[in-house]
Amino acid sequence: MDLELRHLKTIRAIAEEGSLTRAATALGLAQPALSAQLKRIERSLGGPLFDRGRHGVRPTALGELVLDRARVLLPGVLELQRDAVRFARAWGGMPRFRLGGTHGPLLGGLIDRVATAHPATPVTAYTAWSVRELAGMVAEGRLDFALIGVCGDSRPPQTERLVWQTVGTDPVFVMLAAAHPLAERRRIDLRDLAGEHWTDVPGDGCFGDCFAAACVRAGFTPASVYETDSASCVHLAQVGRAVGLCRATFPPTPGLATRPLAGHPLSWRHLIGWHPESPAAVTASAATGYARAAHAEAARRSRSYREWLQAHPDFGTAPAPVAV
Incomplete structure (x- = not known):
């Protein structure tokens, strides 16, 4: 499986919510579907991203690495999308x-x-x-x-x-x-x-x-x-x-x-x-x-x-x- 931006958003949501259940609610997914998706992501990245416990989930060392990269990549992609829209509007709006x-x-x-x-x-x-x-x-x-x-x-x-x-x-x-x-x-x-x-x-x-x-x-x-x-x-x-x-x-x-x-x-x-x-x-x-x-x-x-x-x-x- 190739890693996609939606996967990074999923990992970020789980870390921010501290719980698969709360993250599933925030993402509009069923908790079992989110768990299955997380397992696929972890297999593609080579190891577990979160430690599960009675009080929720905490990032592993690998999870922290991925989250650090996600915190850079996701805002960068958002900025790219905004710039692309501004660029397209600017060209389209220029008479010459x-x-x-x-x-x-x-x-x-x-x-x-x-x-x-x-x-x-x-x-x-x-x-x-x-x-x-x-x-x-x-x-x-x-x-x-x-x-x-x-x-x-x-x-x-x-x-x-x-x-x-x-x-x-x-x-x-x-x-x-x-x-x-x-x-x-x-x-x-x-x-x-x-x-x-x-x-x-x-x-x-x-x-x-x-x-x-x-x-x-x-x-x-x-x-x-x-x-x-x-x-x-x-x-x-x-x-x-x-x-x-x-x-x-x-x-x-x-x-x-x-x-x-x-x-x-x-x-x-x-x-x-x-x-x-x-x-x-x-x-x-x-x-x-x-x-x-x-x-x-x-x-x-x-x-x-x-x-x-x-x-x-x-x-x-x-x-x-x-x-x-």
């Missing part, structure tokens, strides 16, 4: 699901998972280069969630108003033409790129300053930086006009190689944020899980990143909610 993010594959992965899991809830998306703009829209109630990135350990915007959870932390890789002489290396030292032109996407965070500081530590100042959209960055790298910085989860692209930088001098933290008092807040745990699943899938698609992660387990998809 509004996602915002900077340009990148993780936003698409999040949209796909939300739309698949909740086909009856329309999903809308808004993209912007500015993480401050996105955070402001969430704080003002114009977006439900924002998927953004920050450099290293930098704080995201609106921390006093929004809740932020880490989706994953990636090293910053370099992308260069597949025919570039350095593309054959497994990792590239930043100082070996001192003579290159660079390309990167715009943004209002501190990444530009962090990149400049990393170059100074490597002994050079970038000759030039073409700040443009993602597609143009890829093109400039493919034709050898520039090398670019990219997330380690950057998808495989013909004519392009992505390689880790030696010593991982730059890192990028993916975050998802929401307002704790918004109607969508009850769905935050699920939304965070969808975002992490999208990040894990993006990491799996990159062979160079998969290999890199084996030696750097502190990076990659966040395994559990982490407050920021």
